[in-house]
Every structure is written in C-alpha cells, then in structure tokens.
Amino acid sequence: MTNEAPPRVGDLLRTAAARATPLVRATADASLGAPTPCAEYDVRALLNHLFDVVVNFRALAAKQPADFSRTPDRLADADWRDHFEAETGKLVEAWSAPGAEEGTSGAMRLPARTVGCMVLLDLTVHAWDLARATGRSFAPDPAVVAGLVAEVEGMAPMARRMKVFGEAVDVPADATAFERLLATTGRDPRARVA
Template sequence: MTNDAPPRIGDLLRSAATRATPFIRDTADTALGSPTPCAEYDVRALLNHLFHVVVNFQALAAKGAVDFSHTPDRLAEADWRDRFAAETGQLVEAWSAPGAEEGTSGAMGLPARTVGFMVLLDLTVHLWDLARATGRSFEPDPAVVAELVGEVERMAPMAREMSVFAEAVDLPDPGRATAFERLLATTGRDPRAVREA
C-alpha cells in the first residue's frame, strides 16, 4: 500500500530553507547595492522583502493578520543574517504545526495550502534573483520545484492580475527546459538571463 498524500508545506519549507539560509548568509555586504532581476529591488531591498515575507507568513500559518504596507529595513541590524536564519526556522515550525494547512488564510481568504505555497515560491525564486544579482548559481531542491510547478501555473493568472508575476517568458525549446526553468518562465523571469559584468 502506497501513501499518495502530497508533501506537507512544512517539510517543503524545511528543504527550501536548508538551501536558502546559507546562501543568504554568504551574501556579501558589498553586494547589497547591486541590481536584481526584480526591477524594483536592489539586493538589500530584495532581502528585506524576503525577510518581511518570512516573518509575516508565520502569522498567516496561524491564521493571523499581517501588514505588508511597509517593509522595515531589517538589514540595518548587524546580526541580520542570524536573525533571518532564526525567523526562517520559525516559519518552518509555523507551517509544520497541526492545522496550518487547513481552512483559509490571509485577507483574500485563500486556501491555507495555497498561501503556504506562496512563501515557498518566494524562498525559491527570490534565491534565483539573488544568485543572478551576485554572480552565483542556485539550485533549489527538485522535490520543491516539482510541487511548485503545477501550483504556480494555477495561481499565475491571479498573480499577473495583481502584478505579482510579469507575463510568462517564452522559452525557445520548452521541451528541453528543466522544471525550474519552466517555473521561472511562468513567473515572468528569463532563466537564460545572466548577470551583466
């Protein structure tokens, strides 16, 4: 008898955090002013955004209220790398708690599991943004990507309507693209892009 239950959000987030946290920790202070593939963010703003997401989605796991109207500068503190790691650990715990994936969460009343996938997506694609901005490579857990691909395709129309995603990027040979490249393209990122010297 096989267990066909989908992976739990907490487990997927734990895997994503295992790769994201050391990658962010290794981001040099000298890179904080570098541009990223997200036109509205340099590296510092991107990291502050991701930090803010990690903190607020802890509350969403508990069906609490959040405020995304202002993003504090958490990188102003000298120990921000340690604090990011600690907050990401708390995010994993929050989404691993009983009931976190049940019911609805957030002001839009979305299914809690969909909300969990939103923060999982941020912890995946924004690491690619950071890699491109800092001249590094980033490979997410294939199991995380496999779960995200279908979910992101489902949420893409709403995300584009809300200007969260840009229009999808056409890949020259979709059949040969990796799952991660297809995921990036769906969010409006060009996986062939490289950081300009």
C-alpha cells in the same frame, strides 16, 4: 494506482530553507547595492522583501493577520543574517504545526495550502534572484520544484493581474522544470542581470 497525499508545506519549506539560508548568509555587504532580476529591487531591497515575507507568512500559518503595508530595513541590524535564519526556522515551524494547511488564511481568504505555497515560491525564486544578482549558482531541491508546479500554474493568472508575476517567458524545449517554473513567474531563467 494510489493517490498519494502531496508533501506537506512545512516539509517543503524546511528543504527550501536549507538551500536558501546559506545563500543569504554568504551574501557580502558589498553586494547589497547590486541589481537583481526583479527590476524594482537591488539586493538589499530584495533581502528586506524576503525577510518581510518570511515574518508575515509565519503569521498567516497561524491564521493571524499579516502586515505588508511597510517593509522595515532589517538589514540595518549587524546580525541580520542570524535573524534571517532564525525567522526562517520559525516559518518552517509555523507551517509544520497541525492545522497550518487547513482552512483559509490571509485577507483574501485563500486556501491555507495555497498561501503556504506562496511563501515556498518566494523562498525559492528569490533565492535564485539573489544568486543571479551576486554571481552565484542556485538549484532548488527537485521535490520543492515538483511541489510548486501545479500551485504556481493555478495562481499565475491572479498573480499576473495583481502584477506579482510578469508575463510568462518562452523557454526552449530543453528547459528544466525549475527554468519552466521561473518562466511562469515572468523571469527569463537564462538572461543575464544588467
């Protein structure tokens, strides 16, 4: 029995970005006011949040400070779709750099790999939120889901205390691995958006 090293965060982010960025690019301006599975966000706010996460977690990969104190409206720029794709590419590069997964990162001094998995989770579940809000389908790569399961289970108690995750949702026995992951974050994978 071999102990294989887990996939690198940069590789998983590259795979996740390949599924998420086309979804973001194809989001129509007419959809920006639509509700999302995240009660506090409409589509515009969700995209601005995701944009902010991408930019700040790039800094965290380099062990630099991140500023989550405000979320600028990056969608005010007519080229926001191009900018999102460019920033996501920079995020992948940052987490692919030597040493990105080593040591600790962020104000809470969490293990850098855990921090990288946080942005991987956001890029994955918020892509699902966006798809659900805009009537589209989204299925992440199974390798990304597999790479997140243990990390998400480990971070869930802290994330719930910090109100980042909701309470876990019960799912049926035939739920997929991704549906179980969504349920761990407090999302009902089979509910309709209001």
